[in-house]
Amino acid sequence: MYTTLLVQTENGICTVTINRPEKLNALNKAVFDDLDTIVDDIQHNPDIKSVIITGAGTKAFVAGADITEFNGFTKEQAKALAKRGQDIFFKIETSSKPIVAAVNGFALGGGCELAMACHFRVASDNAKFGQPEVNLGLIPGYGGTQRLVQLVGKGKALELLISAQMIDAHEAKQYGLVNYVTTPESLLQRTKEILTIINSKAPLAVAACIKAANAVFDETKDGYHAEIEEFGNAFATEDMKEGTAAFLEKRKADFKGK
Numbered sequence: 602m603y604t605t606l607l608v609q610t611e612n613g614i615c616t617v618t619i620n621r622p623e624k625l626n627a628l629n630k631a632v633f634d635d636l637d638t639i640v641d642d643i644q645h646n647p648d649i650k651s652v653i654i655t656g657a658g659t660k661a662f663v664a665g666a667d668i669t670e671f672n673g674f675t676k677e678q679a680k681a682l683a684k685r686g687q688d689i690f691f692k693i694e695t696s697s698k699p700i701v702a703a704v705n706g707f708a709l710g711g712g713c714e715l716a717m718a719c720h721f722r723v724a725s726d727n728a729k730f731g732q733p734e735v736n737l738g739l740i741p742g743y744g745g746t747q748r749l750v751q752l753v754g755k756g757k758a759l760e761l762l763i764s765a766q767m768i769d770a771h772e773a774k775q776y777g778l779v780n781y782v783t784t785p786e787s788l789l790q791r792t793k794e795i796l797t798i799i800n801s802k803a804p805l806a807v808a809a810c811i812k813a814a815n816a817v818f819d820e821t822k823d824g825y826h827a828e829i830e831e832f833g834n835a836f837a838t839e840d841m842k843e844g845t846a847a848f849l850e851k852r853k854a855d856f857k858g859k
């Protein structure tokens with residue numbers, strides 16, 4: 602079904618592995634098409650509660666946009682590519698199901714941008730992050746100038762953007778770019794442990810948290826108003842009745858996502 606992705610779902614967690622290890626999982630047109638499709642498929646699949654995106658092999662998460670596809674691009678074609686990348690990454694960011702990046706090596710350029718579009722990041726201690734586009738006479742095109750500023754602040758983001766300097770996983774954690782650093786061997790297991798906790802929570806409330814948090818960075822929305830709306834909506838869910846009843850009855854809630 603997907604030509605560039607390996608997909609495995611277990612215990613409600615769908616692991617999506619970008620599978621071009623010989624090209625360090627660089628994002629070409631086929632990977633974009635597959636990512637676009639799978640993010641939609643995930644929303645409609647009742648077996649999936651949350652998602653991990655990772656890269657095949659031991660070396661790279663994603664080493665960027667596929668530079669070989671840039672050859673001969675006009676200004677207009679380049680803009681269309683940036684728009685396509687931004688649209689797909691926006692779809693990831695606004696997914697109602699949590700999507701976490703398990704960064705298992707180089708996350709450069711579009712790879713760093715993909716990781717930043719995910720809801721949060723877990724990294725192995727061999728991971729390296731960077732936006733090296735200025736080395737190529739380019740700038741990030743898939744939201745990197747925006748999300749890096751959001752995640753690490755303007756000063757550090759601009760330094761990384763204009764120096765093309767790579768940072769390791771520990772430094773990335775220090776700046777808030779990643780939440781946890783693990784060994785490469787335990788990366789997927791650790792990420793699954795975190796998602797198992799999240800998967801036990803009320804799915805509609807989880808989705809509402811994502812929506813309200815995204816509203817902070819959406820200038821067309823008032824985040825506080827979005828929070829009021831989502832808070833109100835939660836009161837109309839069966840899960841809210843179940844969650845509060847379970848608390849009062851001192852039992853574990855059984856959420857149905859309704």
Ligand code: COA
Pocket residue numbers: 623624625627664665666667668669707709710711733734737739
């Ligand atoms: N686009 C297309 N191909 C890429 C790629 C990319 N972004 N990144 C790596 N590859 C390919 C290499 O061309 C090479 O292919 P080949 O074996 O057919 O020559 C293969 O992946 C392995 O990469 P290589 O450069 O040999 O590995 P390395 O360990 O020496 O270096 C990196 C690793 C990540 C430092 C280096 O590949 C690199 O700088 N990649 C580009 C990063 C970048 O600028 N990304 C932003 C793009 S806008």
